[in-house]
Amino acid sequence: MSMKNYPQGLLFSDEIQKQVREKFCNVESDSFGKRIFFENSGGSLRLKACIQAVADIDSHPDCLGRHQAQADVLDAIVKKGYEDLRIIFNTQKGSIITYLSASQVMFNIVGAIAHNVKGKNMVVSVLEHPSGFDSVEYYAKQTGRELRVLQSNPATGCIDVDEVIRNVDKDTVLLSCMYSSNTTGGINDIEKMVEAARAINPDVYIIVDAVQHAPHGLIDLSKLDIDAMDIAPYKFFGCRGSGVGWVSDRCAKLPHNRILCYSEDTWELGSTAPHVFAGYSAIVDYVCWLGSQYIDSADRRTLFEEGIHRIELQERGLLHRALEGTAMLPGLRSIPSVQVICDNPDLTQRDFILPITFENLDVTTAAKEYIKRGIYVFERKSPNHYSKRIVESLGLDGVIRVSPIHCNSPEEVDAFLRATMEIAKL
Numbered sequence: 001m002s003m004k005n006y007p008q009g010l011l012f013s014d015e016i017q018k019q020v021r022e023k024f025c026n027v028e029s030d031s032f033g034k035r036i037f038f039e040n041s042g043g044s045l046r047l048k049a050c051i052q053a054v055a056d057i058d059s060h061p062d063c064l065g066r067h068q069a070q071a072d073v074l075d076a077i078v079k080k081g082y083e084d085l086r087i088i089f090n091t092q093k094g095s096i097i098t099y100l101s102a103s104q105v106m107f108n109i110v111g112a113i114a115h116n117v118k119g120k121n122m123v124v125s126v127l128e129h130p131s132g133f134d135s136v137e138y139y140a141k142q143t144g145r146e147l148r149v150l151q152s153n154p155a156t157g158c159i160d161v162d163e164v165i166r167n168v169d170k171d172t173v174l175l176s177c178m179y180s181s182n183t184t185g186g187i188n189d190i191e192k193m194v195e196a197a198r199a200i201n202p203d204v205y206i207i208v209d210a211v212q213h214a215p216h217g218l219i220d221l222s223k224l225d226i227d228a229m230d231i232a233p234y235k236f237f238g239c240r241g242s243g244v245g246w247v248s249d250r251c252a253k254l255p256h257n258r259i260l261c262y263s264e265d266t267w268e269l270g271s272t273a274p275h276v277f278a279g280y281s282a283i284v285d286y287v288c289w290l291g292s293q294y295i296d297s298a299d300r301r302t303l304f305e306e307g308i309h310r311i312e313l314q315e316r317g318l319l320h321r322a323l324e325g326t327a328m329l330p331g332l333r334s335i336p337s338v339q340v341i342c343d344n345p346d347l348t349q350r351d352f353i354l355p356i357t358f359e360n361l362d363v364t365t366a367a368k369e370y371i372k373r374g375i376y377v378f379e380r381k382s383p384n385h386y387s388k389r390i391v392e393s394l395g396l397d398g399v400i401r402v403s404p405i406h407c408n409s410p411e412e413v414d415a416f417l418r419a420t421m422e423i424a425k426l
């Protein structure tokens with residue numbers, strides 16, 4: 001199904017919406033009562049199946065590779081978890097890396113490339129999360145390379161391909177650019193960036209942070225000639241405490257920390273936690289279940305693709321509603337005092353991670369006003385290290401980030417719009 005055919009998205013039927021919501025924990029309330037959770041970019045609503053996996057599997061103490069049958073069960077769970085991570089990435093090549101956070105994955109990959117690949121400069125986008133930016137800055141300094149920074153386009157909240165062309169040259173060691181921004185929601189044209197970078201320097205190592213994009217849009221490494229990617233299951237309906245990376249064959253073989261009895265392309269270090277791998281499978285099971293509500297297929301990747309496409313359409317439908325409103329309610333674009341930042345009219349280039357500001361209030365006060373009204377959002381604001389470089393590149397000192405996911409409903413978007421109208425009048 002082409003996503004371009006639905007420039008305004010396509011909402012779930014009531015029945016699918018209901019079933020989807022039933023599969024997640026705490027959709028409507030937390031320990032303090034009812035609330036609407038629009039802070040999924042900080043950590044997403046979580047699947048019940050992921051929580052269940054922890055209890056069911058981590059209650060068994062058995063070590064992998066032992067003689068008892070319980071160990072075989074755990075071995076099989078881990079094997080399936082790796083297979084399912086490859087369903088997400090869509091490649092059988094390269095190596096998978098699982099650490100405690102996406103930042104650990106990123107620093108280790110950037111370090112291995114910086115220490116082992118020849119070249120004079122390292123290129124990173126200004127929009128990166130500190131895991132992407134600081135890792136490149138840190139290792140550029142440590143290895144005596146020039147740091148080059150791709151600037152953002154404030155109209156779209158993306159990095160233009162021209163920035164890649166301007167900065168990458170024959171001496172570039174690596175290019176690191178995120179798939180979509182955790183502040184603007186802008187989806188970068190990674191395919192074109194890769195093409196442009198490789199036309200200038202075919203050997204450049206390319207790293208893509210897909211932490212924010214993975215829960216909203218499809219990843220397909222069979223079509224992207226890159227060297228590394230990372231995702232974070234806790235932004236993708238799963239549990240905290242895990243970051244996942246993928247590295248290409250040539251990147252996997254670069255010298256890196258490893259246990260020496262394993263193959264030189266192995267990056268895993270230490271004991272494997274089977275419940276974590278069951279959590280990866282629970283995420284893929286869920287997305288495939290969603291896909292199976294729309295198509296019949298015996299192929300897991302086909303179902304996964306359909307599921308992600310439906311998530312994308314639902315979220316685009318919700319984003320359109322937030323921006324344009326309904327017959328009864330004005331959308332953000334027409335509420336006086338509200339400014340939608342990086343408001344690219346082409347919603348197919350946006351994940352529903354929406355930066356807004358108010359003329360009448362600073363962003364922290366506004367975020368707290370939303371919370372008072374039972375709607376959880378968060379401000380991304382200078383001088384916080386996680387926000388400063390990014391918001392300043394857009395010419396701002398802060399934004400309120402509104403980040404629902406597909407299990408949120410049109411009614412919740414309407415409640416958000418009503419709260420916004422009240423806050424705009426304070």
Ligand SMILES: Cc1ncc(COP(=O)(O)O)c(C=O)c1O
Nearest residue numbers: 101102103129131182211212232
């Ligand atoms: C785009 C992006 N990359 C990387 C990370 C880092 O993830 P982790 O907290 O697992 O290190 C985040 C977390 O917010 C993020 O939004």
